[in-house]
Amino acid sequence: MSTREAERNASAQQTLDILYEIATLLNTQLDKATLATCIGMVENGANPEALAAVIQELRREGGARDANR
Known part of the structure; x- marks a missing residue:
């Protein structure tokens, strides 16, 4: 791995x-x-608002599934 790739990975x-x-x-x-x-x-x-709505x-x-057990 090059130094640049390592720096990019560390930054990520x-x-x-x-x-x-x-x-x-939060x-x-x-x-x-x-x-x-x-x-x-x-x-x-991906649309962040749509992704948040899907997660919710x-x-x-x-x-609801857990409550029905």
């Missing part, structure tokens, strides 16, 4: 760490892997 990891801290402070209940997936989706053109809906459905 630092950015993810900062965004994870923000997500934790009580999003996203783990780091899920947050990284969401970031990647947004970087590839999945949580509602999961909560």
Whole structure:
């Protein structure tokens, strides 16, 4: 791995760490892997508001399913 690639990876990891801290402070209940997936989706053109709506809906459905057990 070149020095430039290593610097890019370190920068990306630092950015993810900062965004994870923000997500934790905002009580999003996203783990780091899920947050990284969401970031990647947004970087590839997904609408952030639509993505948030999908996550909220999945949580509602999961909560309803758990309540019926």
